[in-house]
Each structure stands twice: as structure tokens, then as C-alpha cells.
Amino acid sequence: MTVTIRDVARASGVHVSTVSRTFSAPHMVNAATRSRVLTVAEELGYRPNRAARALTTGRTHNLGLIVADIANPFFPPLIKAAHAAARQRDYHLFVADTDEEPAAEEELIQAFSKQVDGVVLCSPRSSNKALERLAERVPFVVINRRLRGAATVLMDVGHGARLAVEHLAGLGHRRVALVAGPAGSWTSDEIRAAAGQVPGVELTVIGPNAPTERGGFAAAERVRESGVTGVLAYNDLVAIGLIEGLADLGLEVPGDVSVVGIDDIVPGRLNRPKLTTVAMPTAAAGRLAVDLLIQEVAATTSLETRLVVRDSTAAPR
Amino acid sequence: MTVTIRDVARASGVHVSTVSRTFSAPHMVNAATRSRVLTVAEELGYRPNRAARALTTGRTHNLGLIVADIANPFFPPLIKAAHAAARQRDYHLFVADTDEEPAAEEELIQAFSKQVDGVVLCSPRSSNKALERLAERVPFVVINRRLRGAATVLMDVGHGARLAVEHLAGLGHRRVALVAGPAGSWTSDEIRAAAGQVPGVELTVIGPNAPTERGGFAAAERVRESGVTGVLAYNDLVAIGLIEGLADLGLEVPGDVSVVGIDDIVPGRLNRPKLTTVAMPTAAAGRLAVDLLIQEVAATTSLETRLVVRDSTAAPR
DNA sequence: ATGAAAGCGCTAACAT
DNA sequence: ATGTTAGCGCTTTCAT
Numbered sequence: 001m002t003v004t005i006r007d008v009a010r011a012s013g014v015h016v017s018t019v020s021r022t023f024s025a026p027h028m029v030n031a032a033t034r035s036r037v038l039t040v041a042e043e044l045g046y047r048p049n050r051a052a053r054a055l056t057t058g059r060t061h062n063l064g065l066i067v068a069d070i071a072n073p074f075f076p077p078l079i080k081a082a083h084a085a086a087r088q089r090d091y092h093l094f095v096a097d098t099d100e101e102p103a104a105e106e107e108l109i110q111a112f113s114k115q116v117d118g119v120v121l122c123s124p125r126s127s128n129k130a131l132e133r134l135a136e137r138v139p140f141v142v143i144n145r146r147l148r149g150a151a152t153v154l155m156d157v158g159h160g161a162r163l164a165v166e167h168l169a170g171l172g173h174r175r176v177a178l179v180a181g182p183a184g185s186w187t188s189d190e191i192r193a194a195a196g197q198v199p200g201v202e203l204t205v206i207g208p209n210a211p212t213e214r215g216g217f218a219a220a221e222r223v224r225e226s227g228v229t230g231v232l233a234y235n236d237l238v239a240i241g242l243i244e245g246l247a248d249l250g251l252e253v254p255g256d257v258s259v260v261g262i263d264d265i266v267p268g269r270l271n272r273p274k275l276t277t278v279a280m281p282t283a284a285a286g287r288l289a290v291d292l293l294i295q296e297v298a299a300t301t302s303l304e305t306r307l308v309v310r311d312s313t314a315a316p317r
Numbered sequence: 318m319t320v321t322i323r324d325v326a327r328a329s330g331v332h333v334s335t336v337s338r339t340f341s342a343p344h345m346v347n348a349a350t351r352s353r354v355l356t357v358a359e360e361l362g363y364r365p366n367r368a369a370r371a372l373t374t375g376r377t378h379n380l381g382l383i384v385a386d387i388a389n390p391f392f393p394p395l396i397k398a399a400h401a402a403a404r405q406r407d408y409h410l411f412v413a414d415t416d417e418e419p420a421a422e423e424e425l426i427q428a429f430s431k432q433v434d435g436v437v438l439c440s441p442r443s444s445n446k447a448l449e450r451l452a453e454r455v456p457f458v459v460i461n462r463r464l465r466g467a468a469t470v471l472m473d474v475g476h477g478a479r480l481a482v483e484h485l486a487g488l489g490h491r492r493v494a495l496v497a498g499p500a501g502s503w504t505s506d507e508i509r510a511a512a513g514q515v516p517g518v519e520l521t522v523i524g525p526n527a528p529t530e531r532g533g534f535a536a537a538e539r540v541r542e543s544g545v546t547g548v549l550a551y552n553d554l555v556a557i558g559l560i561e562g563l564a565d566l567g568l569e570v571p572g573d574v575s576v577v578g579i580d581d582i583v584p585g586r587l588n589r590p591k592l593t594t595v596a597m598p599t600a601a602a603g604r605l606a607v608d609l610l611i612q613e614v615a616a617t618t619s620l621e622t623r624l625v626v627r628d629s630t631a632a633p634r
Numbered sequence: 635a636t637g638a639a640a641g642c643g644c645t646a647a648c649a650t
Numbered sequence: 651a652t653g654t655t656a657g658c659g660c661t662t663t664c665a666t
Contacts, residue, residue, distance in 0.1 A: 002431075004643055015653050020645060030651055045454075049431040051368040051377065052643035055658040060368065062411075062432075070397040073390065073583060080387040083414050092428065094379075095412040097400050114319075114366040114659095115379075115409065213587060240587050247589070266390060267584040270530060270557050272564070321659055332637050337661055347635055369659035372642045431643095 003046045012040040023048050063293060064094045064112040064119035065286075066105060073265040074235075074282065075122065078143075082120060082286035089294055091117075102126050106134060113138040118293040120286070121145075139296065141289045145186065151292045152300040153285045157187055157262065158194035160278030160305030164232050164260045165198040167276070167307055171315045173230035173258060174200065179219045179242060180207030181234035188234055191262070195232055204228060213241035220245025229257055229316040236261035236268040236277055243271070243312065254314035264308055273311035280305055320363045329357040340365055380610060381411040381429040381436035382603075383422060390582040391552075391599065392439065395460070399437060399603035406611055408434075419443050423451060430455045435610040437603070438462075456613065458606045462503070468609045469617040470602045474504055474579065475511035477595030477622030481549050481577045482515040484593070484624055488632045490547035490575060491517065496536045496559060497524030498551035505551060508579070512549055521545060530558035537562025546574055546633035553578035553585035553594055560588070560629065571631035581625055590628035597622055 009016040014033060021029045022037045029037075040046075054060040065082050067075045079095060086093045094112060098104035102125035112119055118139040124131060131147055134140070141151035168176050178195050181188035188208070196203050204226045209215035216238035223231055223242065233239035239261030243253045253259050253273060261268055261277040268275035281303045288301060326333040331350060338346045339354040346354075357363075371377040382399050384392045396412060403410045411429060415421035419442035429436055435456040441448060448464055451457070458468035485493050495512050498505035505525070513520050521543050526532035533555035540548055540559065550556035556578030560570045570576050570590060578585055578594040585592035598620045605618060 002643095005645095006643080016643090017645080017654080018652060020643095021652085024645070028651075033651080047427060047431060049643050051371050051432055052658090053645070054368050055372065055643080055660090056645040058658085070400065071393045071583075073393075076388045076390075076393050079412070080414055083387065083412065084416075087413070092411050092432065093413070094409050095396070095400065096404070096410070097397055099401075110364060111409065114364060115368055237587075244589065266388075267587045270554075270584045271587065272561065272589050319659095322661095323659080333659090334638080334661080335636060337659095338636085341661070345635075350635080366659050369642090370661070372644090372659080373661040375642085 003044045005046070005048070007044055008037065008041045008046050011044060012037045024053075060115055060117055061090060062092045062094060062116045063290060064096065064108070064116045065122070066096045066098060066108050066119060067122045068098055068100050068125070070095070070097045073237075073267055074263055074280075078122065078282040078286035080286070081283035082290045085287040085290035086294075091290070091294065098125070100125070106130060109134050109138060109140070120289040120293060139293065141292050143285050143289055146300075149298075151289075151298045153289050153292070154300070154302045155280050155282075155285060156302050156305050157278070157280070158190040160262065160280070160307065161191040161194040161232060162198060163305075163307040164262070164278050165195045165201055165203070167309065167313065168230040168232070168258060168260065169198055169201050171230070171258065171313060173228075173316055175202050175204070175226075175228045176230040176232065177204045177206050177223055177226050177228040179209060179216065179223065179231055179233045179238055180205055181209065181211045181238070183208040185211070191232070191234065207234070209234065209238060211235055211238060213237045213244075216241025216243075217245040220249055220251075223257070224249055224251060230313070231257060231259045233259060233261050236263045236265045236275055239275055239277070239312070240267060240271055243273075253312050256317065258313040258316070260307075260313055269310075271312075276310045276313040277308050278305050279308050320361045322363070322365070324361055325354065325358045325363050328361060329354045341370075377432055377434055378407060379409045379411060379433045380607060381413065381425070381433045382439070383413045383415060383425055383436060384439045385415055385417050385442070387412070387414045390584055391580055391597075395439065395599040395603035397603070398600035399607045402604040402607040408607075408611065415442070417442070423447060426451050426455060426457070437606040437610060456610065458609045460602050460606055463617075466615075468606075468615045470606050470609070471617070471619040472597050472599075472602060473619050473622050474595070474597070475507040477579065477597070477624065478508040478511040478549060479515060480622075480624040481579070481595050482512045482518055482520070484626065484630065485547040485549070485575060485577065486515055486518045488547070488575065488630060490545075490633050492519050492521070492543075492545045493547040493549065494521045494523050494540055494543050494545040496526060496533060496540065496548055496550045496555055497522055498526065498528045498555070500525040502528070508549070508551065524551070526551065526555060528552055528555060530554045530561075533558025533560075534562040537566055537568075540574070541566055541568060547630070548574060548576045550576060550578050553580045553582045553592055556592055556594070556629070557584060557588055560590075570629050573634065575630035575633070577624075577630055586627075593627045593630040594625050595622050596625045
């Protein structure tokens with residue numbers, strides 16, 4: 001019932017190899033034959049079986065994409081862009097969610113290995129050692145992590161953090177707090193290092209904090225105590241939570257304190273006040289990762305971040 | 318370099334078929350042999366090639382999931398849940414985005430057909446006729462659309478809409494507006510029909526509107542003119558936009574007007590005021606759709622919706 | 635319980 | 651330009 005290359009061959013009076021060539025190397029077959037085969041194939045509703053093809057060619061035309069949490073607003077734009085890039089080159093995309101479990105990364109890569117030509121791994125939690133071992137099984141590109149031997153797509157958060165603090169400084173803020181992320185976070189360290197280098201600004205680090213709305217909410221009290229007039233939050237979720245916590249303490253944003261987030265996720269754009277934030281080029285990262293994978297180039301790329309000024313920052317009182 | 322069943326057979330001194338059975342029908346092989354094979358396989362780092370297996374069995378252990386827009390906050394929880402359900406049964410999930418293009422649905426289903434055991438189609442835009450035709454190529458289950466012959470997962474928005482209006486009525490609102498969705502939307506019609514049936518409430522329909530934040534924002538003026546004290550919005554995005562538009566007109570939520578949304582997306586939970594909304598069981602729908610697909614049951618299911626009362630509703634002034 | 639052999643749908647030399 | 655043939659890695663009769 002499923003129509004194969006053989007059926008098409010029989011019906012169009014040529015051999016299977018000719019049919020095969022019609023699809024995978026059209027230029028090698030006579031125009032007339034080709035069009036006949038194509039017509040018959042169309043009539044029969046023939047579609048090449050990619051899995052069977054993969055068996056001989058060794059290329060599946062599938063890619064895997066592994067993220068920590070599909071439902072985290074940070075990832076969907078990345079997934080969407082990766083999908084679009086894959087689609088454009090006629091690749092299909094497996095998407096997987098590790099649920100923040102480092103062990104799941106390894107397991108998923110293993111499980112994918114025979115079925116994909118490569119995998120995109122976002123913000124991996126596994127150790128470098130584990131990743132290097134996995135790299136032998138399947139080509140991959142890593143987003144948001146430096147890894148020798150693998151193609152890497154980085155987003156320059158440090159630069160963005162610096163831009164954010166400079167923006168605050170430009171508005172007249174002299175005392176700024178960094179509401180940091182979780183301990184051991186590469187990103188958080190990057191942000192901290194860069195944010196501390198803006199002249200004329202005294203930076204207080206508050207944290208570590210959970211990288212969530214709750215984390216931000218909980219930090220509100222300490223932000224007030226610190227007496228700062230401006231805040232850079234680890235990410236937008238933290239910023240949103242913080243704004244809410246501040247409101248509960250009777251502090252208004254941006255009237256009493258200015259807050260800038262990082263990531264530029266949708267909820268931040270919809271928030272009130274609309275969040276000033278460091279936009280992470282997640283879509284570009286997803287697209288680029290897929291392109292690197294398909295073209296098998298082992299480059300290390302650093303993507304620019306930029307500051308998006310909206311309504312949560314203003315000059316201090 | 319890639320280790321196959323043959324390598325394992327050689328190294329453990331048995332025939333390939335025994336190795337095969339060790340993995341696909343363990344009970345058919347002697348315990349001692351089995352453990353030896355397993356040990357050798359482990360040592361060699363052997364992993365069965367699923368694509369090759371699919372060629373003979375006809376089952377790929379892959380599923381496809383097609384949504385209109387991965388980045389729309391409505392979908393990620395559904396995708397996540399579908400992935401978890403698939404993973405649990407050792408299935409892999411292709412995820413695809415149609416970018417709201419009806420034609421892409423058909424194309425994607427075709428492209429997937431040989432590579433998956435079934436596909437989950439969310440809120441399809443294609444005609445019933447087109448879908449029925451596609452159903453012959455590959456089993457699928459549809460979410461949010463009635464379709465004869467295919468398994469169907471529905472979410473009972475109508476019920477939720479009614480709950481929402483009753484909630485408003487219970488708070489004392491007598492004049493309520495429905496800020497409707499786009500013309501021709503099945504969901505919008507369902508909502509409208511159900512919302513109109515609450516006794517003691519005079520319902521004004523405002524719309525059609527774009528199903529976006531901008532759509533809601535633009536409707537604010539007409540909401541004010543209508544003189545209602547309560548509003549049910551087509552979805553959370555519209556509700557959020559509306560709240561913002563109302564604020565621009567000097568109207569506070571819930572002080573001056575109560576607003577309830579539909580969907581229960583993340584940005585609504587983070588919004589200020591936190592949105593009262595009709596929670597759509599998207600995660601349950603994703604999970605169920607996958608289960609239905611794997612078990613090949615052709616059921617029509619209607620999932621309950623429920624009202625989540627948060628801070629955007631209160632008694633009228 | 636295990637072996638032998640055929641074949642899933644396709645591609646890729648190698649012929650002609 | 652097209653036909654022939656041998657697999658790709660695996661499962662599955664059918665034997666033994």
C-alpha cells in the first residue's frame with residue numbers, strides 16, 4: 001500500500017536506479033525520462049522514504065535541538081528560528097526538553113545519535129568532559145557555552161550588561177545593584193564582571209538568587225535596604241518579580257527605582273511598566289546554530305546583544 | 318566506526334538474530350546469552366539504529382507535532398507536555414511551525430509521513446477536506462478542531478467563558494462586554510454563544526478584533542464607550558492589551574473595570590494586575606494527543622477548562 | 635534457544 | 651543515459 005521506488009519504476013518502464021536518480025541526482029537523467037518518472041510518481045503519490053535513504057547515504061536530513069525547558073519564554077523564539085532555518089534547507093527538527101536535568105542531555109544525545117546529522121545543544125548543564133565525549137558520537141553545536149572542539153554560538157551578555165549599566169549611569173544613577181543569578185552560572189559571572197567596570201557607578205551585588213520571578217520578588221527587600229536607585233537584574237523574569245516585590249514595599253518603577261532586565265522575553269514586553277532590557281539574539285543564535293551544523297563548520301561565534309530602552313528606567317528622583 | 322549489530326554478534330560469538338532478539342524480544346533469548354550480549358554491546362557502545370529498525374518493522378517510534386507558531390505563548394506548554402509524554406514511551410518528537418500558513422500544514426505532514434508513526438496537529442487552518450485527504454497518508458490527532466474520522470482533542474472554551482461571565486455576575490457586574498476575536502474563529506463563536514447565556518447579565522459584543530495585544534489595546538475606547546463594568550476578552554493577549562489601553566484612558570483594572578482573559582498564558586500570570594483567566598488545559602491536551610496517537614485510539618475528547626481568579630477582577634464601584 | 639536467509643526502500647558503484 | 655548488483659542495519663520467518 002505504501003508506494004515505493006519499485007512501483008514507480010515498474011509503472012514508468014524504467015529501472016529503480018533511474019527513479020532514484022530522478023530524485024537525488026536529476027541532472028544525470030534524460031529530461032524526457034525524468035519528466036515521465038516524475039509524472040508517474042506524482043500519480044502514484046510516491047514520496048521518497050527518507051529513513052531508507054539515510055541508511056545508504058548516512059545522512060538523515062534530521063537535526064536535534066535540545067533545550068532545558070521548552071516552556072521557558074527564553075527558548076521558543078530560538079526554537080522557532082532554528083526550525084525555520086532547518087526547514088529552509090529541507091531538514092526536519094527533533095526538539096527535546098531536558099527539564100533542567102543534566103543527565104537527560106546525555107541520554108537524549110545518545111538516543112538521537114543515529115537519527116540525526118547533528119544536534120544543537122542550548123545552555124548545556126553537563127560537564128565539559130561529558131560533552132567532549134558525546135561529541136565523538138554526533139556532531140553538535142553548543143549555544144551559550146564555550147567548548148573546545150565543538151562549534152559554539154555565544155551571546156555577548158557581558159557587553160549587554162555593560163550597556164545597561166551605562167544607560168543607568170547616563171540617566172544619572174550613581175548607585176546601582178546587580179540582582180545576580182544562581183551561584184555557578186557562567187552568565188551571571190559574565191554579567192557581574194562587565195557590569196562592575198562602568199566608571200562612576202558603584203555596583204552592589206545582591207544574590208545569588210533563583211533565576212525566576214520568585215527570585216526577583218524575594219530580592220526586593222534587599223534592594224530597598226541597599227539604597228540604590230537603579231538595578232540590573234539577572235534576567236527579565238527576575239526583573240519582573242523584583243518590580244512586583246518593590247511595588248509591595250511601596251516603591252515605584254521607574255519613579256523610585258529603575259530596573260533593567262536581560263533577555264527580552266515576551267512577558268517583559270507586555271509587562272507594565274514595559275521592561276527596559278538587554279535583548280539576547282536568541283533567534284539569530286538558533287538560526288546560526290542550525291546553519292553551522294548543516295554546513296559542518298566548526299566556528300566560534302559571538303553574537304552582539306543590544307539594549308532596548310522601554311519604560312522601566314528613568315532618571316533618579 | 319559506527320558499531321552495528323554485526324559487530325556485537327561477532328564479538329559475543331552469536332548470530333545477529335540473537336543480538337537483535339536481545340534488544341527487541343529479550344524473553345526469547347537465554348538469560349546467560351542475553352547478559353553476555355548486553356555486556357559486549359555495552360563495551361562496544363552499541364546502540365540500535367532506529368531508522369534501520371523502522372525499515373523492517375514499519376514503526377519509526379517518531380511522532381510529529383505541528384503548531385501554528387512556536388513562539389506564541391499558548392503553545393510551548395503544549396509542546397513540552399507532548400514531548401514529555403512521547404519521551405516516556407520512548408518516542409522522539411519532530412516539532413514544526415507553520416508560521417500560520419495553512420499550506421505549510423499539508424506540506425509538513427507529507428514530509429513527515431514516512432518518518433513518523435503519527436502527527437499531532439494543533440488548531441489546524443486547513444480545510445476539513447484537505448485534512449481528511451491527509452489522514453489517509455498518516456494517522457493523526459487534531460487538537461482544537463472537530464474532524465470526523467480523526468482522533469480529536471477539544472478544550473471546552475464555551476464552558477470556561479460561561480464560568481468567567483458567571484464570576485463577573487457573582488461579583489455584581491450586570492453589564493459585561495465580550496471583546497471578541499477575529500471573524501470566522503471557531504473559538505470566538507463558541508465563547509460568544511456561551512457567554513451570552515448567563516442570566517442577569519447584559520452582554521455587549523465588541524469586535525471582531527485581532528487576537529493580539531494590539532487588538533485589545535485598540536478596543537479600549539469602545540469598551541469605555543459601552544459603559545460596561547466587566548469584560549471577557551478573547552484571550553489573554555487581548556486582555557493584557559486592553560488593560561493597557563484602559564490605563565491610557567485613565568481607567569483602572571480592576572477598580573474601574575474588571576477584565577478576564579482566556580488561555581492562562583505565562584505573561585498573564587506575570588502581568589500587573591495578575592490576570593483572572595480561563596485556564597486552557599494545553600498541557601493535558603498535548604499529553605493526551607500523544608497518548609491517543611501511540612495507542613492508535615480514535616476518540617473524541619473534550620477537556621474541561623477552569624476559571625483562575627487572580628487580581629484583574631473585583632466588584633464594580 | 636539459536637542460526638540462516640530474505641528483504642524493508644533506497645543509493646552507489648560498476649557495467650553497458 | 652540507463653541497467654545491474656550489492657549492500658546500509660535491522661527484523662523476521664523458517665529451520666534446526
